[in-house]
Amino acid sequence: MAHVFQTYKVLSAFAAKTTLKCLIWPSKPLLQVRTLYSPVTLGIDAYIQQRARTDAQLGNISEKFRIKMEEYASENSKNMIFTEDLKNMIHLATEDDITLIIQMMNKFNEQNKQLRFGNFVFGPVVMRMLHHLQKPAIALECFNSPKLEGFFEQLITYQLLLDLLYEHKMYKEMLTTYEKIQSRQIEGTKYPRNIIVLLMAACYKLNTADSCKYALSVWNCLKDAGHFPMRRATTFCAALAVNHNQPEACIEILANTKNQNYTTVRNLKAIALTRIGRLDETVNLLKSVLEGEGNVKQTFNREVIEEVHAAVEKSGNASLLQELNRIEKYFTEQGHIHEGSLDKQLCEEIKPPPFLTENNRQFTNRHNSYNQRSNQGNYRYNRYERDDGQQMRKQQRPGLSEMS
Structure with a gap:
């Protein structure tokens, strides 16, 4: 190493003088540390x-x-x-x-x-x-x-x-x-x-x-x-890759994640697919949340939806744009659009699963x-x-x- x-x-020295434009990184620093x-x-x-x-x-x-x-x-x-x-x-x-x-x-x-x-x-x-x-x-x-x-x-x-x-x-x-x-x-x-x-x-x-x-x-x-790194390590690395114009690397990194349907994984994959021009696959990825099971509502970040929409619109593919508009309308009506930033989701505090918290507290009390x-x-x-x-x-x- x-x-x-x-x-x-x-x-x-080179990095100190280099500024890159990326959509995941927030335009202003977060106030809360x-x-x-x-x-x-x-x-x-x-x-x-x-x-x-x-x-x-x-x-x-x-x-x-x-x-x-x-x-x-x-x-x-x-x-x-x-x-x-x-x-x-x-x-x-x-x-x-x-x-x-x-x-x-x-x-x-x-x-x-x-x-x-x-x-x-x-x-x-x-x-x-x-x-x-x-x-x-x-x-x-x-x-x-x-x-x-x-x-x-x-x-x-x-x-x-x-x-x-x-x-x-x-x-x-x-x-x-x-x-x-x-x-x-x-x-x-x-x-x-x-x-x-x-x-x-x-x-x-x-x-x-x-x-x-x-x-x-x-x-x-x-x-x-x-x-095999934990999911959070994977998404940090994948997000950094896509921020620095390496969407192919992002897709390969995300392939190592067991839960491909996790919200940050889906959003990063949608961005990466969009940036390499695979818009049909991106739209199919958006549609996949409609087929999801379980009580947790699956979402995409608004900033991701906006980037996908801009790319599809620019491509001139009328039928794909029409399909995307229908998906966006449904997402809006059913609450599948998350207004928060992807960056904030990536950096969310890591907590123990709820079912482990009480057991951990009991162990800690014994240990201390x-x-x-x-x-x-x-x-x-x-x-x-x-x-x-x-x-x-x-x-x-x-x-x-x-x-x-």
């Missing part, structure tokens, strides 16, 4: 719930706890950072605490290189914290930090980071980060499916000649590896119950400290209950 990224960098994946999908909702529980558990001793953590995290301190220390600090975090938490992570990670105490994985929780606090630059800095090597090597962590960068329109940084992710092949996965979705989303949002070439190069690598079991005296360990300025005695590290 290194050669793919080299292609991206070589074309950057949001994540590509929903908070439920990313586990951020569960993280927020855990924040509330941690705050309730610590109560009025939270400030004393912070002061202790500042002491233990300092370079000169011989105190260790325990798993529960870092867990609680992550769930108490405000913007003012980020520097402290990074110091704690650095020290904790260094400790674990010598002796690993537990198997708790911090990468996803830390990245949810930074996602919640909206700190993409710090998230990227932590991800690239040599001191935190091995800390963020989980697929869900990669997904959280890329989603955060996406929300803040850091699309070029997403491509650079993908190259690092792809080279690691964590969990034996060379092309993680959700990561590919976010990569294609970044390329689509960049919407430049070089990002199109990069996306198509990655697509070829996926094809050679026998990888660690604080309910572990916040009772786990901060104690033995050390010698001076008592009343006179006598040395064996003393335990103060527990949370002793900070009040």
Whole structure:
């Protein structure tokens, strides 16, 4: 994949000067910026719930706890950072605490290189914290930090980071980060499916000649590896291809989608067929929604219908135009025309299926119950400290209950 990224960098200067006209891309930037994946999908909702529980558990001793953590995290301190220390600090975090938490992570990670105490994985929780606090630059800095090597090597962590960068329109940084992710092949996965979705989303949002070439190069690598991307990755790549005057590539990419009748797939295919002059096939595609089954009304976007109509009208085929007019009339009367943009549909937030949401919430509650079991005296360990300025005695590290 290194050669793919080299292609991206070589074309950057050219792309900055290149402007292409496309019908899918909106004429004005969207005012609302949001994540590509929903908070439920990313586990951020569960993280927020855990924040509330941690705050309730610590109560009025939270400030004393912070002061202790500042002491233990300092370079000169011989105190260790325990798993529960870092867990609680992550769930108490405000913007003012980020520097402290990074110091704690650095020290904790260094400790674990010598002796690993537990198997708790911090990468996803830390990245949810930074996602919640909206700190993409710090998230990227932590991800690239040599001191935190091995800390963020989980697929869900990669997904959280890329989603955060996406929300803040850091699309070029997403491509650079993908190259690092792809080279690691964590969990034996060379092309993680959700990561590919976010990569294609970044390329689509960049919407430049070089990002199109990069996306198509990655697509070829996926094809050679026998990888079948998720539908959203497919439609992002197909839309980018058609935006850059490659409707043939768009059609070939869409052929890999299992559900050919999905709304974005149908709309993109209609545009691509129109642009290569296969107007009879385009009109037949429009008619196919009339034969659809099920309770969901199938639609075409108005902008797509308008492009098809203009092309048929320009072709001079009177009979085909007459048939298209009948279809348009029926679509209007029966509500088969969607007024929203295709771009907005392509970028809709990805949510878990409704039937999975409750099961996922139950699992998350069980998974995050660690604080309910572990916040009772786990901060104690033995050390010698001076008592009343006179006598040395064996003393335990103060527990949370002793900070009040």
